[in-house]
Amino acid sequence: MALEVRSLTKEYIRGRVAFQAVNNVSFVVQPGDFVNIIGRSGSGKSTLVNMIACLLTPTKGSIEIDGLNIVSLKDKEASAYRNSKIGYISQGQSTLASLNVLDNVRVPFHLSKREGTSKEAAFSLLEQTGISHLAAAFPKHLSGGELKRVAIARALINHPDYVIADEPTSDLDVQTTAEIMELLKNIAETGTAVMMITHDMEALGYGSRTFVMDAGILTECAGNRVYISHKRG
Numbered sequence: 001m002a003l004e005v006r007s008l009t010k011e012y013i014r015g016r017v018a019f020q021a022v023n024n025v026s027f028v029v030q031p032g033d034f035v036n037i038i039g040r041s042g043s044g045k046s047t048l049v050n051m052i053a054c055l056l057t058p059t060k061g062s063i064e065i066d067g068l069n070i071v072s073l074k075d076k077e078a079s080a081y082r083n084s085k086i087g088y089i090s091q092g093q094s095t096l097a098s099l100n101v102l103d104n105v106r107v108p109f110h111l112s113k114r115e116g117t118s119k120e121a122a123f124s125l126l127e128q129t130g131i132s133h134l135a136a137a138f139p140k141h142l143s144g145g146e147l148k149r150v151a152i153a154r155a156l157i158n159h160p161d162y163v164i165a166d167e168p169t170s171d172l173d174v175q176t177t178a179e180i181m182e183l184l185k186n187i188a189e190t191g192t193a194v195m196m197i198t199h200d201m202e203a204l205g206y207g208s209r210t211f212v213m214d215a216g217i218l219t220e221c222a223g224n225r226v227y228i229s230h231k232r233g
């Protein structure tokens with residue numbers, strides 16, 4: 001299922017001045033793509049992916065999946081879409097402290113009405129992410145890399161078509177970064193499109209396409225080569 005973003009714009013008002021945090025952005029993501037999104041702090045990366053995750057309403061433009069414009073979904077439909085189609089790996093800590101690792105992974109399964117149980121599937125995802133030995137542990141006893149693996153397993157529990165990861169390696173060492181990136185690459189290889197915001201040059205090589213966001217304008221780098229301008233126009 002291709003994701004088609006057309007003329008997407010998000011306008012904010014700061015002081016009394018309106019500005020486009022995301023400015024007329026268009027691109028298409030195919031199943032299995034592993035998309036890097038890079039760019040300076042404040043350039044509009046999170047605003048863009050939050051609109052794709054239906055967490056934010058665009059000012060203008062469309063986001064189509066299989067002919068359905070998700071921008072026009074009502075709140076309840078938008079939540080259902082997010083729950084079934086999007087796996088979201090947020091930048092910060094996102095586990096629930098009162099649940100053990102296995103139950104944290106199961107949470108999205110139970111947010112919508114579904115047949116069956118999520119226990120085996122959640123355990124299998126913990127095996128895939130290399131932390132099944134921590135199934136009964138609580139988040140406060142886990143390292144940053146282990147918590148990131150929990151977030152990845154949880155993002156996959158509903159078999160999403162798209163995984164969005166907002167700086168998944170921001171606080172990890174080189175070795176753990178490589179392991180987390182291998183996991184994300186494997187996810188893309190199964191046909192789930194991955195969109196990753198990153199500032200981490202080590203992480204970039206794992207993606208198949210790279211986009212640069214600059215003051216709300218998104219440009220794809222030819223041949224996945226990265227040209228970063230440090231000047232702002």
Ligand SMILES: Nc1ncnc2c1ncn2[C@@H]1O[C@H](COP(=O)(O)OP(=O)(O)OP(=O)(O)O)[C@@H](O)[C@H]1O
Nearest residue numbers: 012013014021039040041042043044045046047048
């Ligand atoms: N609710 C809001 N109201 C007004 N301005 C906002 C709002 N949310 C974000 N912005 C502004 O929009 C711009 C884009 O923000 P965004 O968080 O998308 O950037 P980013 O590229 O993800 O940054 P970072 O790399 O620091 O996370 C920034 O200038 C930010 O200050």
